[in-house]
Amino acid sequence: MxxxxxxxxxxxxxxxxxxxxxxxxxxxxxxxxxxxxxxxxxxxxxxxxxxxxxxxxxxxxxTPGRPDSLEVLRHDAAHVLATAVLDLWPGTKVSIGPPIADGFYYDFEFPDGFRPSEDDLGQIEERMAAHVEADEPFERSESGVAEAIERFRREDQPYKVELIEDLIRDEGTETVSLYRNGPFVDLCRGPHGPSTGRIKAFKLNSVAGAYWRGDENRQMLTRIYGTAFFSKKELEEHLERLEQARARDHRRLGPQLGLFTLLPDAPGMPFWLPEGTVLLDLVAREVRKQLVAGGYEEIKTPQVLDEELWHRSGHWDNYAENMFFTDVEDRRFALKPMNCPGACLVFGSERHSYRDLPLRLAEFGLVSRNEREGVLHGLLRVRAFTQDDAHVYCTLDQIGDEVDAICSAIDQLYARFGFDEVRVELSTRPDKSIGTDEQWERAEEALREALERQGREYEVSPGEGTFYGPKIDFHITDALGRSWQCGTCQIDFQMPERFDLTYQGEDNAEHRPVMIHRALLGSMERFVGILIEHYAGRFPTWLAPVQAAILPVADRHNDYAAGVADRLAATGVRCRVDDRSESVGKKIHDAEISKAPYMLVVGDREESDGAVSVRSHGEGDLGAEPVDEFAARVDREVSW
RNA sequence: GCCGGAGUAGCUCAGCUGGUAGAGCAUUCGCCUUGUAAGCGAAAGGCCCCGGGUUCGAUCCCCGGCUCCGGCUCCA
Structure with missing residues (x-):
């Protein structure tokens, strides 16, 4: 044998x-x-x-626990979902059902215009459970494409037919694989597990609309999202994580902690409350430290600029649908969606020598973008936000050093906020682009060299650059492991051209500068939103809007408390006195909920000793200490 | 924009497919003067999102709109 x-x-x-x-x-x-x-x-x-x-x-x-095995299981679950749906609503047209990061989905077109709601998920789950209970094997078979098309035509499954036709056209496919589980046969690349019985723990989460192939001009299908695990325990842990994420949701915590609020009067444009404004300012201070260290000068450019400017900058052609326009007397103006044209006007407003370069102009610029309503999301996707923007005008030869400096500024800044894991992505020339081959080569090379020189790992996204130049994007990973794109560094040859920006060189001739667009945090407001979720509202002492809540035991201690507040404020501690006629327990309760890092209980004992009783959020009672000692404690914790 | 869901007191939510509304927290006012996570009592607070329709009668049913939430290329 x-x-x-x-x-x-x-x-x-x-x-x-x-x-x-x-x-x-x-x-x-x-x-x-x-x-x-x-x-x-x-x-x-x-x-x-x-x-x-x-x-x-x-x-x-x-086996369970190995990489990729969960994807197989979830793909199995997607098939079982389709099986259950076909049981309940015969005539449903199925499309695709892949595993995704946290689970799986399947997109359906239900018969007779019916659309299930989340109330229907329970009965679908019951049908799925029956198929899991029956432990039906997944059986693979192969079929010629003509035969497969014939089969799905007969079954009135036009989406499957289209998929096969596309495979023939795009990949020259001749045979496709089919998978059967119980009564359901699906066009599927596989792989699958041995049988449905392996899906020990699954749950359907939500139902949502999704366009066939993501194309909004095509049929809207109904997507059912679910997740599956190898054990009930893992499923429960997953649901627990979702619960935690909900509890951290900045849209819930923001108003609760008095940071910001979102009102229907200005969709997509947050209102910042006093403590949130403190937070924004603290973040801006960190950015400004980097500006000073990096030799940047700060400017402010107008909010509203003549429409003509946007024609010149190219935004009118490429960005008009996202812009807000306004008519003032006879002139048409636009709210700026980006700061770069303003910065270019500043640069162009006077003559520059090569000795001025690199000229680094920073701006905390409030930009307005008309995002489609459906995509607005708390602070993370808004219509007005402040970019910690800067534009560096320099020579081709200076690009490398500037990029190095920007990268290290980003590292320092992110580390300050507890983001140590930074992912870097280099995006190169897209199909549609402007500028010469030589400019692109030099710019991409400059970015690549800078990254190599720093010994950084980075991913390359070919063709993902902007139309005017290549870029590096910086992604951070938060406490829940989610990734956020924040910083960016883009090389631009085009804008200086369009604004006819020049400097006088050593040779006495006029030369065109290169422009680097750079943002460290991206959107200040969005970054604060990320911080809220990253810290779950429990900001480190240096960042907490209120660092110490002073809690008098009885009303007769209010004067002493006010005195303590004054002394602490004088040393830079942000504090607030709770002088309500409430019990200590109540005041502590409220202060804990507000997540202030320290609570200072002051009563008869503290008053006679000139002390405060320190309670830490999280650690509890730390005992009494003199006011100055507490101020020193905060100072130690805050200094860097 | 599109699909689904939601909109009731400042906030979180109850309210039987029809008879103009309730709780907790917050607020205000009393009382209590408090020692490490919610003291007691009272009051005030509502165009039940908006506009139409059905009905003797609509928070509830129907239609339209507004706002919010979950999604809308992680592609057999």
Missing amino acids: ASITIKLPDGTPLELEEGATGADAAAAIGPRLAKDALAVRVNGEVRDLARPLDDGESVEIL
Whole structure:
């Protein structure tokens, strides 16, 4: 009998009979593995257990907990979802159902214009549970494309037909794979687990509209989102995480902590409350430290500029639909959606020498963009926000040093806010672009060299640059592991051209400067939104709008409390006295909820000792200490 | 913009497919003068999102609008 030899992940060879499958391999290794096995990775590609292995292949048995096994399980769950939906609403047209980051979805077109709501998820889950209970095997088969099209035509599944037709056209596909589980047969690349019984824990989360192929001109389908895990425990932990994320939601915490509020009177434009304004200012101060260190000068340019300017800058052609316009007497103006044209006007308003370069103009510029209403989201997607923007005018040769400086400013600034994990992405020339090949090459090279010089890891996104130049984007990862794009650094040859910006060179001739657009945090308001969620509203002492809540035990201690507040304020501690006629317990309760880092209880004992009793948010009672000592404690914690 | 859901006191929400409304917190006013996570009592607070329609009668049902929430290329 012929045999084959495969290689296991630890390098050991395993001899199997010819035609042996992944399942056979698992069984040959051990019964426990055979039972746990879900799929198999062959030379890096995940496959069904039932497919035969070939001689010499590297084989890894995928079990729960291994990378990619969860994707297989969730893909299985998506099929079971479709099975359940077809049970309940025969005639439903199915489209696609992939696994995604936190679960899976499946997009359907329900018959007769019916659209299920979230109330219907329960009965779908029940049907799914029945199929899981029945432990139906996933069976793979192959079919010629003509036959497959015929099949899905017969079943009145036009989306599947379209998918196959596209595969034929785009990839020259001749055979497609089909997967059966119970009564349901789906066009599917796979892979799948052995049977539906493996889906031990699943839940349907929500229903939403989604366009067929993401194209808003095409049919709107109904998407059902769900998630699945190998165990009930993992599912519960996942739901717990979602709950935590909800509790951290800046849209909930913002108004609750008195930071900002969102009102229907100005959709997408937050109102900043006193403590939120303090927070914004503290963030701006950190940015300004970087401006000073980096040799930037700060400017302010107008909010509203003549429409003509936007024609000149190219925004009117490329950005008009996102701009707000306003008529004043006979002139048409636009609210600025970006700060760069203003900065260019400043640069162009006087003659410059090569000795001035690099000229670094920073602006905390409030920009207004008419975002489509449906995409507005708290502070994260708004219609008006402040960019910590800057434009550096320099020579081609100076780009490298400037980029280096910008990168290190970003590192320092992010570290200050507790974001140590920074992901860097280099985006190169898109198909549609302006400028010469040489300019692009030099700019991309300058960015690449700067990143290499710093020994940074970075991803390249080919063709994702702006139309005027390549860029580097900086992404941070928050406490819940979510990624946010914040900083950006873009090389621009075009704007100086359009605004005819020049400097006088050493050779006495006029030269064109290069312009670098750069933002460290991006949107100040959005960054504060990210901070709120990152810290769950429990800001570190240096960033807390109120660092110490002073809590008099009884009304007779209010004067002493006010005195303490004055002394602390004089040393720079931000504090607030709670002089209501409430019990200490109540005041502590409220202060804890406001998440102030320190509470200072003052009563008879403290008054006679010139002290405060310190309670820390989180740590509890720390005992009494003199007022100056507490001020020193805060100072120690805040200084850097 | 599109699909689904929601809109009731300042906030969080109850309110039987029809008879013009309730709780907790917050607010104000009393009382209490408090020692490390909610003291007691009272009052005040409502165009039940807006506009139409159905009805003897609409917070509730129907239509339109506004605002908010979840989504809308992670592609067999």
